[in-house]
Amino acid sequence: MVRTGNTAPAEDAVTVPDDGSGPLRDVVYDLDDVAVYYGSYRAIRGVTMQMHAQEITALIGPSGCGKTTLLRCLNRMNDLVAGTRVDGTIRYHGQDVQAPTVKPIELRRKVGMVFQKPNPFPKSIFENVAFTPRANGVPKKDLAEVVEGALRQAALWDEVKDKLKQSAFELSGGQQQRLCIARAIAVKPDVILMDEPCSALDPIATLRIEELMVNLKEQFTIIIVTHNLQQAARVSDTTAFFTTEGKEGGVLVEVAPTRKMFDSPADQRTLDYVTGRFG
Ligand code: ADP
Ligand code: MG
Numbered sequence: 001m002v003r004t005g006n007t008a009p010a011e012d013a014v015t016v017p018d019d020g021s022g023p024l025r026d027v028v029y030d031l032d033d034v035a036v037y038y039g040s041y042r043a044i045r046g047v048t049m050q051m052h053a054q055e056i057t058a059l060i061g062p063s064g065c066g067k068t069t070l071l072r073c074l075n076r077m078n079d080l081v082a083g084t085r086v087d088g089t090i091r092y093h094g095q096d097v098q099a100p101t102v103k104p105i106e107l108r109r110k111v112g113m114v115f116q117k118p119n120p121f122p123k124s125i126f127e128n129v130a131f132t133p134r135a136n137g138v139p140k141k142d143l144a145e146v147v148e149g150a151l152r153q154a155a156l157w158d159e160v161k162d163k164l165k166q167s168a169f170e171l172s173g174g175q176q177q178r179l180c181i182a183r184a185i186a187v188k189p190d191v192i193l194m195d196e197p198c199s200a201l202d203p204i205a206t207l208r209i210e211e212l213m214v215n216l217k218e219q220f221t222i223i224i225v226t227h228n229l230q231q232a233a234r235v236s237d238t239t240a241f242f243t244t245e246g247k248e249g250g251v252l253v254e255v256a257p258t259r260k261m262f263d264s265p266a267d268q269r270t271l272d273y274v275t276g277r278f279g
Pocket of ligand 2: 067068225
C-alpha cells in the first residue's frame with residue numbers, strides 16, 4: 001500500500017493496516033529515483049522510497065552498496081566530499097534538499113547525525129551537550145536544563161549526573177555513543193541519522209542503544225544504517241535492502257515493513273541476504 005501524509009486520515013480515525021506496519025505516519029523524506037555519484041562512479045541508484053515520522057527506517061545491505069552515501073545525502077553531508085553529485089529528487093517535508101535556496105547548515109540542525117565510532121568533543125560531558133545549544137543562542141541560565149533534558153532522553157543522566165565536569169573520554173564506548181546521541185538531541189532535531197551506531201560496541205551496550213532508539217522514535221524520525229540484520233529486525237519499522245552489482249554500484253532492491261522484509265520478501269536477492277545465503 002502507498003502511505004503518504006496527504007492521505008493520512010484524521011487523528012481520531014487512525015487506521016492500522018493489516019500488514020503489521022502500524023498506524024499511518026507522515027512522510028518525512030520522499031526520495032524519487034535517487035542516484036549518487038563520486039566523480040563518474042555511480043555508487044548508488046534507483047532509490048525511490050519514503051521515510052516516515054515516528055518510525056525507525058533501517059538501511060541494510062552488503063558493504064559498499066552505498067548505505068552511508070545515501071544517508072549522507074539526506075542532510076547534505078555529501079557536500080563535504082568533493083566530486084559528489086546527486087541525481088533524482090530528495091524531498092524533506094516536501095522541500096527539495098538539493099535546491100539552491102536550502103542552507104545545508106540549517107538542514108543539518110533539523111537532521112542530526114550519529115556516527116559509527118563515538119566521536120565526543122575533547123571536552124567535559126556537560127560541554128559536549130551544551131556546546132551547540134549555546135552556539136545557537138540558548139541563554140546561559142537555561143543550559144543546565146537543556147543538558148539534563150538531553151542526557152535524560154539519551155538514558156545517560158543517572159550515570160553521569162555526578163561527573164558532568166569530567167572529560168567525555170572517561171566514559172565507556174557505549175556511554176560515549178549515548179553522549180553523542182544526547183548531543184544530537186540537544187538541538188531538538190526532527191530526524192536523527194545513525195550510521196552503524198553500534199558497530200564499535202559490545203552486545204550489552206548495543207542493546208541499550210537499541211532500547212534508546214525505540215524510545216526516541218516517539219519524538220524523532222530515525223534512519224539507521226546497520227550491517228546487523230538482527231538489529232534491523234529488532235528495532236526498525238521499515239527496512240530498505242540494497243545490494244551491489246560490481247561495476248554498476250549499489251541499487252535499492254526493495255523496501256517494505258520490516259516483518260515482511262524478513263518473513264516474505266518480494267525479491268530473491270533479499271531472501272538470500274536475510275537468510276544468510278549471501279553477504
Ligand atoms: P556502505 O556504507 O554501504 O558500505 P558506501 O556508501 O560507504 O557503502 O560506499 C559506496 C561506494 O562508494 C563504495 O564503492 C565506496 O568505495 C565508494 N565511495 C565511498 N566514499 C567515496 C568517496 N569519498 N570517493 C569515492 N568513492 C567513494
Ligand atoms: Mg557505510
